[in-house]
Amino acid sequence: MTDPKKSAYRQNTILAHAGLKPEQNQGIVNPPVYHASTVTFPTLEEFETRDKPPYNGPQYGRSGTPTQFAFEEAVTALHGGHKTVAYPSGLAAIAGAMNTFVKNGDHVLVADTVYGPTRGRVSGNILARAGVEVEFYDPLIGAGIKDLVRDNTTVVYMESPGSITFEVQDVSAMTEALKGTGVVTLIDNTWASGYFFKPLAFGVDVVIEAATKYTVGHSDAMLGTVTVATEEHYQAVKGMANSYGYHAAPDDCYLGQRGLRTIGVRLEQHYKNALEVATWLQGRDEVKRVMYPALADDPGYELWKRDFTGASGLMGVELVDAPKAAVAAMLDGYDLFGIGASWGGYESLVLASYPGKLRTARPWTGTGPVVRYHIGLEDPADLIDNLEEGFKRFNAAR
Numbered sequence: 001m002t003d004p005k006k007s008a009y010r011q012n013t014i015l016a017h018a019g020l021k022p023e024q025n026q027g028i029v030n031p032p033v034y035h036a037s038t039v040t041f042p043t044l045e046e047f048e049t050r051d052k053p054p055y056n057g058p059q060y061g062r063s064g065t066p067t068q069f070a071f072e073e074a075v076t077a078l079h080g081g082h083k084t085v086a087y088p089s090g091l092a093a094i095a096g097a098m099n100t101f102v103k104n105g106d107h108v109l110v111a112d113t114v115y116g117p118t119r120g121r122v123s124g125n126i127l128a129r130a131g132v133e134v135e136f137y138d139p140l141i142g143a144g145i146k147d148l149v150r151d152n153t154t155v156v157y158m159e160s161p162g163s164i165t166f167e168v169q170d171v172s173a174m175t176e177a178l179k180g181t182g183v184v185t186l187i188d189n190t191w192a193s194g195y196f197f198k199p200l201a202f203g204v205d206v207v208i209e210a211a212t213k214y215t216v217g218h219s220d221a222m223l224g225t226v227t228v229a230t231e232e233h234y235q236a237v238k239g240m241a242n243s244y245g246y247h248a249a250p251d252d253c254y255l256g257q258r259g260l261r262t263i264g265v266r267l268e269q270h271y272k273n274a275l276e277v278a279t280w281l282q283g284r285d286e287v288k289r290v291m292y293p294a295l296a297d298d299p300g301y302e303l304w305k306r307d308f309t310g311a312s313g314l315m316g317v318e319l320v321d322a323p324k325a326a327v328a329a330m331l332d333g334y335d336l337f338g339i340g341a342s343w344g345g346y347e348s349l350v351l352a353s354y355p356g357k358l359r360t361a362r363p364w365t366g367t368g369p370v371v372r373y374h375i376g377l378e379d380p381a382d383l384i385d386n387l388e389e390g391f392k393r394f395n396a397a398r
């Protein structure tokens with residue numbers, strides 16, 4: 001079979017075929033699930049050199065099986081990258097990628113709008129304990145990022161759009177400005193996934209995704225991926241993953257790969273449903289602002305339109321000023337919006353979020369309560385009916 005990664009096939013074709021090797025698996029279409037700890041070798045010499053770079057095959061279950069490698073190959077093909085490393089969760093991928101490129105005494109620049117645990121756990125705990133100085137920057141800084149680079153800056157970390165408040169970063173202006181500085185650029189691309197945005201084509205070095213979300217797509221597995229453009233970065237990322245003993249479980253890699261086969265049709269539907277719901281929300285008196293870059297009056301719209309080919313199902317809503325009890329009354333009574341962390345599955349979700357607690361470089365100026373919706377694959381008319389009922393509860397309690 002032609003290698004889809006190296007061919008001119010379009011992305012839905014790539015997604016349908018990448019990572020498949022029926023000729024190696026008795027004609028069976030899907031790569032089997034290998035459960036493994038021990039891997040045996042024919043000679044002592046091969047055994048004793050098994051974990052020396054280059055890492056290119058099964059050595060021990062922890063460092064990967066053909067199930068994991070097939071999943072990694074498919075993710076790489078989606079991104080047009082060089083190679084991918086799978087992790088046991090999105091947060092593990094963030095911590096693993098960050099740790100690969102920093103050391104004691106370094107300075108790193110992290111977008112102010114990143115996912116909460118990237119800020120609190122990875123930056124505030126792991127990196128701080130390792131003696132790495134983290135500076136949060138305004139995500140809208142663009143080419144101005146270069147002015148923040150010091151002699152000891154090793155990493156610029158992006159997330160676009162940002163968690164909770166959905167600011168879109170000018171990724172190409174940033175990577176262009178950072179050329180020649182030696183700084184490694186990382187991005188959390190979970191919102192768009194490689195389906196709607198391909199950061200490597202915009203000059204980013206390392207793409208991180210919580211595959212738990214749209215890649216798996218069914219709210220039933222934890223998984224992360226790190227995709228890179230060069231063999232040097234792959235060896236560094238894989239070597240660090242091996243050092244930490246990260247292991248992406250074979251059943252979860254199988255689910256990740258299965259999810260990729262339908263990520264295109266799912267995301268196109270999430271996009272359609274979310275745009276319909278976001279537009280409806282904009283017309284409500286209870287809503288101050290909908291934060292969703294695919295809306296023409298969103299501050300990130302022009303950049304989104306330039307760089308992305310679609311939008312996912314996740315959005316933020318700032319409500320009119322109201323007590324928490326009114327928000328709780330609204331959320332508690334929804335039939336179709338579960339209250340829960342995560343997103344990217346087929347179902348709709350909601351939670352209250354607090355951007356004011358998470359911003360320093362670009363302080364949050366909103367005064368109303370903020371709610372995050374994940375718009376799933378239900379009929380949007382039913383979701384809108386649910387939201388309308390919710391606003392009645394909200395109004396009765398404020």
Ligand SMILES: Cc1ncc(COP(=O)(O)O)c(C=O)c1O
Pocket residue numbers: 089090091092115163188190191209210211212213222223224342343
């Ligand atoms: C933007 C973003 N990145 C990373 C993660 C972490 O992924 P995981 O839950 O798989 O650890 C999340 C989880 O919600 C997220 O929203």
